[in-house]
Structures are given as structure tokens and as C-alpha cells.
Amino acid sequence: MASARDPEYVERVLATAERVPPGRVTTYGAIAEAVGGGPRQVGSVMALHGGGVPWWRVIRADGSLPPSHGEQARRHYYDERTPTLPSGRVDMRSAYWDPAD
């Protein structure tokens, strides 16, 4: 299992999350494809070890804010001037950043 317990996997996930430029966002799925495993796995890793990374730049594929962090994330988005839609969702069209970049 390439996993939340393996520091290596965790490192890769966190490293990718840290590489996300300010004002941009990426998705769990994208990271999952970059580091391997499944989107949920990435989520679990973030949940356990995401304390030191900008998790607010990592959102769901549909642009919805992180399920359990709506308010926090919103504040950060405002600070980083992340393109958001009136509906409270991030503007994926322009703010999306690909980990493979």
C-alpha cells in the first residue's frame, strides 16, 4: 500500500500541494494522478499530514470548496486573490493548476 503511513507517499502529496502557486488551485484527483493512488487516498493523507501545507489550494474537481473547510478556504482565496465565482465556487477555468506543470 502506497499510503498515508509511508512518509514517501506523504512527502510526494505534500510536495505537490506546496508547489501549487498562490492564487491557483488543484484537485485531489490531479494530485492523485501525479503521485499515484486514488483521490480519496490523497485526501486521507492531507487529513493526517496536511497541517503544514496550503490545503485550501486543493479542492474538489467541480470547484467546490473543501467539504470541511469552507470558511477558512474562502478567507485564503480572498487573500491570494484566487478567482472565485459568485456562487462561492472557485473559477476552475482560469485558476486550475496542473501538478504536472
Place this chain on the structure above:
DNA sequence: TACTTGACATTTT
């Protein structure tokens, strides 16, 4: 070993 659970994704109602 089998079932449940989860910072998700995609498709269909």
C-alpha cells in the same frame, strides 16, 4: 478475511 469509511470523481436522475 470481510465490511465499513473517507479533505474524491463521474455519470445519471
Place this chain on the structure above:
DNA sequence: AAAAATGCCAAGT
């Protein structure tokens, strides 16, 4: 447009 159903991958119990 919004909600439900289905699929995925690995951990936790």
C-alpha cells in the same frame, strides 16, 4: 442546476 447513484483506492476496524 442540484441531488443521488456508482465507481475508485487504500486504510481502519
